[in-house]
Amino acid sequence: MTNAARAALLVLADGRFPAGGHAHSGGAEAAVADGRVHDAASLAAFCRGRLHTSGLVAAALAAAATSGADPLALDAAADARTPSPALRATSRRLGRQLLRAARAAWPDPALDELAAARPRGAHHPVVLGLTARAAGLLPLDAAQAAAYESASGPTAAAVRLLSLDPFHGAALLARLAPEIDAIASLAATTDPTTLPAASAPLLDLAAEEHGGWEKRLFAS
Known part of the structure; x- marks a missing residue:
């Protein structure tokens, strides 16, 4: 990876990148509400x-x-893996919000084509991968950004929801770093024709319940 690409990965993984992630808890808000998440x-x-x-x-x-796998086929695969x-x-x-930010930061015809094909938004991981490619990153880099977000998003939300010490949140992510790296490595070496379909039924059920709340701090 070049120095420029390394910096691009930092920009893409930065929680301040205007991709809308700050408004979502990754299921943490529902988990806090039912008591499954209550401390570090x-x-x-x-x-x-x-x-x-x-x-x-x-x-x-x-x-x-x-x-370089077909993004529309991957979008359909993401649909099938998100019940x-x-x-x-x-x-x-x-995905729609990330695509807007990505087209401004790293203009690329593939991003324009995806925006035209999916005007209401493609799935976030697919957009993330195309964005990484436009930024000169490798599949492993995209996998690391996605794996990191799966833990950092809920952690940032829980710090607010539970008034946790931010140092404890940072320590949590630091301890998870080896597992994040391992998941990213596994994901980056997976054949696109045999994508994993690991499920988390409780996250699915909680998301449906959370969507009906009248008052909530996060969109999801």
Whole structure:
């Protein structure tokens, strides 16, 4: 990876990149509400579970998109691996927002083509992979960004929801770093024709319930 590409990965993985992720909790808000996440230890367990299920799937989709696999076929694969209508809508909403930011940061014909083919938004991991490719990154880089987001998003949300010490949140992510690397490596070496379909039924059920709340701090 060149120095420029390394910097691009930092930009893409930065929580301040205007891709809309700050408005989503990755299921943490529902988990906090029902008591499954209530402290740093239970948050770590939640993030680990998310990383090894939906995080692995997202990382594999992102890596495949970076490697040049058909983004529309990958978008259909993402749909098939996201049984919850609420999570499908969230993924497409985040994908649409990321695509807007990506086209401004790294203009590329492939991003324009995807925007035209999916005006209501492609799935977020697919957009992430195409964005990584436009930025000069490798499939492993895209997989790492996706895997990291699967844990960092809920962690940032839980810090706010539980008033956790931000240092504990940072320590949690640091301890998960080896597992994030391992999931990214696995995802980056997965054949795009045999993408993983690891499931997290409780996340799906919680997302459907959360979508009906009248008052919530996060969109998902």
